[in-house]
Amino acid sequence: MRIAGLSEASGVSISTxxxxxxxxxxxxxxxxxxxxxxxxxxxxxxxxxIRALLELGKLQLADIRRxxxxxxxxxxxxxxAFGVAQDAMVPARxxxxxxxxxxxxxxxxxxxxxxxxxxxxxxxxxxxxxxxxAMWSGGWDLDLRTFDASMPRIxxxxxxxxxxxxxxxxxxxxxxxxxxxxxxxxx
Amino acid sequence: MRIAGLSEASGVSISTxxxxxxxxxxxxxxxxxxxxxxxxxxxxxxxxxIRALLELGKLQLADIRRxxxxxxxxxxxxxxAFGVAQDAMVPARxxxxxxxxxxxxxxxxxxxxxxxxxxxxxxxxxxxxxxxxAMWSGGWDLDLRTFDASMPRIxxxxxxxxxxxxxxxxxxxxxxxxxxxxxxxxx
DNA sequence: CTGAATGGATAGCTTGACTATCCATAATAG
DNA sequence: CTATTATGGATAGTCAAGCTATCCATTCAG
Numbered sequence: 001m002r003i004a005g006l007s008e009a010s011g012v013s014i015s016t017x018x019x020x021x022x023x024x025x026x027x028x029x030x031x032x033x034x035x036x037x038x039x040x041x042x043x044x045x046x047x048x049x050i051r052a053l054l055e056l057g058k059l060q061l062a063d064i065r066r067x068x069x070x071x072x073x074x075x076x077x078x079x080x081a082f083g084v085a086q087d088a089m090v091p092a093r094x095x096x097x098x099x100x101x102x103x104x105x106x107x108x109x110x111x112x113x114x115x116x117x118x119x120x121x122x123x124x125x126x127x128x129x130x131x132x133x134a135m136w137s138g139g140w141d142l143d144l145r146t147f148d149a150s151m152p153r154i155x156x157x158x159x160x161x162x163x164x165x166x167x168x169x170x171x172x173x174x175x176x177x178x179x180x181x182x183x184x185x186x187x
Numbered sequence: 188m189r190i191a192g193l194s195e196a197s198g199v200s201i202s203t204x205x206x207x208x209x210x211x212x213x214x215x216x217x218x219x220x221x222x223x224x225x226x227x228x229x230x231x232x233x234x235x236x237i238r239a240l241l242e243l244g245k246l247q248l249a250d251i252r253r254x255x256x257x258x259x260x261x262x263x264x265x266x267x268a269f270g271v272a273q274d275a276m277v278p279a280r281x282x283x284x285x286x287x288x289x290x291x292x293x294x295x296x297x298x299x300x301x302x303x304x305x306x307x308x309x310x311x312x313x314x315x316x317x318x319x320x321a322m323w324s325g326g327w328d329l330d331l332r333t334f335d336a337s338m339p340r341i342x343x344x345x346x347x348x349x350x351x352x353x354x355x356x357x358x359x360x361x362x363x364x365x366x367x368x369x370x371x372x373x374x
Numbered sequence: 375c376t377g378a379a380t381g382g383a384t385a386g387c388t389t390g391a392c393t394a395t396c397c398a399t400a401a402t403a404g
Numbered sequence: 405c406t407a408t409t410a411t412g413g414a415t416a417g418t419c420a421a422g423c424t425a426t427c428c429a430t431t432c433a434g
Contacts, residue, residue, distance in 0.1 A: 002401095003411065015393050018412080028412095035399050035412045052321045054391090058245055061391070134239045134366055153336070179321060190380065202424050205381080215381095222381045222430050241422095248422070 003029075006039045010047035017047070023061065025050055025068060042171065049175050053088075063088040071174040078173050085181035087123040095126060103132035110144040114151045190216075193226045197234035204234070210248065212237055212255060229358065236362050240275075250275040258361040265360050272368035274310040282313060290319035297331040301338045 006029075007014045020026040026046055029037030046068075053059045053067060070076045070084040107128045111118050118125065135142045193216075194201045207213040213233055216224030233255075240246045240254060257263045257271040294315045298305050305312060322329045 013393080014411090016391085019392060022413090031412090033400060033411090035410085036401075037412070056317060056321050060389095130243060134243050149340070153340070200424080201380095203422085206423060209382090218381090220380090220431065222379090223432075224381070 001039045001043075002037070003039065006043055006047065009044045010051070012047055012051065020047070020050065023065070025061065025065060045172070045175055049179060052179050057085075057089055059088050067178060071171070071178060074170070076174075078170070078177060081174050081177040082181050083119060083122055083124075085178045086127075089127075095130075097133065099133045099136055100129055103129035103136070106132060106144050110147070113148065114155065116155070188226045188230075189224070190226065193230055193234065196231045197238070199234055199238065207234070207237065210252070212248065212252060232359070232362055236366060239366050244272075244276055246275050254365060258358070258365060261357070263361075265357070265364055268361050268364040269368050270306060270309055270311075272365045276314075282317075284320070286320045286323055287316055290316035290323070293319060293331050297334070300335065301342065303342070 001009070003014055003017060007017055010017075012020075017026065021028060026043065029039040029043065031037045049071075050064055050068075053064045054061070059067070067084055067088050070081065076084070104125065107125050110128075111125070132142065132144075188196070190201055190204060194204055197204075199207075204213065208215060213230065216226040216230065218224045236258075237251055237255075240251045241248070246254070254271055254275050257268065263271070291312065294312050297315075298312070319329065319331070
């Protein structure tokens with residue numbers, strides 16, 4: 001498959017594909033000559049992954065680049081792909097206020113209560129705290145305890161979903177995990 | 188409070204406030220003279236709402252404008268504020284594929300199974316369908332039935348949260364509802 | 375009375391995500 | 405084997421979103 005085929009298969013224009021190649025989001029094809037390269041199924045999957053992260057996850061290309069780097073890095077365990085994808089979804093917000101501190105503590109207690117394994121530096125902590133601050137400032141006095149009752153069930157379901165990841169090669173697993181994280185988040 | 192005070196109280200620069208005024212996102216202050224206007228608490232809340240929708244909800248100003256129009260429209264019931272906020276969060280995606288049709292049907296059945304009152308034209312239907320398509324194309328064979336077991340509980344909780352909306356004036360209720368919808372979505 | 379602030383108008387800036395054009399080379403249809 | 409089309413690589417241009425800066429005639433505050 002050459003670039004026209006890749007464009008056809010992925011629904012993305014050749015110009016855009018060249019752009020992704022330039023930006024290093026898409027690996028160069030297998031060069032057969034100075035102006036001829038061959039692309040494979042992996043490239044199609046990669047492009048679809050980029051588009052899903054972009055359109056569904058509303059991630060910026062800069063964040064997508066980091067996610068893809070993790071996908072390509074053999075040092076990153078499949079298990080950590082969730083964290084990477086989630087971190088990239090987090091919008092940057094002001095984290096200096098005293099409310100934020102209060103919210104962060106609430107999140108920490110919540111994580112501890114449910115014995116969740118969430119990295120200490122995971123951005124999702126901040127994201128949840130951000131949401132709490134926004135709700136408080138809007139006069140909505142949400143307590144995370146509200147979720148307590150349903151968390152065990154939710155966690156169990158998430159675990160089950162993980163079982164469903166197909167055991168092809170690592171690249172496919174990483175992609176499935178990342179796209180699943182984003183899509184699940186949206187769902 | 189004049190514009191400097193509003194800027195101070197909301198943490199948004201005067202230039203940006205003027206921009207929001209120009210764009211009609213922020214109501215003009217109470218004019219005292221040709222170059223003098225008075226802003227109140229409502230303006231501060233409005234600015235905070237805009238920022239929350241922008242940063243937390245990642246909405247575009249064009250979408251925010253629609254949400255605010257609904258907030259200001261006395262013809263829109265508080266109950267519908269959820270739908271408006273959710274609709275604005277939905278990213279536009281390609282909806283022509285056969286997979287999308289299949290996903291949409293799955294969503295419809297899901298909504299019916301749980302007796303949810305979701306407008307026929309609500310964008311969230313499409314959004315859920317989009318997420319399904321993305322997961323399927325990623326090789327993740329999610330069935331919405333997976334959620335069936337926990338839906339009753341989730342719905343009950345959502346209903347309870349709604350009770351918590353304070354009964355101040357309509358404007359405040361709308362704002363709380365909108366910001367709550369977005370923040371809850373994120374959380 | 376004078377310097378800072380205000381509302382209003384207009385123009386400019388920055389970032390992100392492409393899109394278009396050129397060119398030398400390579401594949402391919404006739 | 406030639407004429408057309410496609411390709412990779414480089415460079416420049418486009419477009420929208422979301423501000424930011426400047427100017428000006430007024431007005432307020434010390």
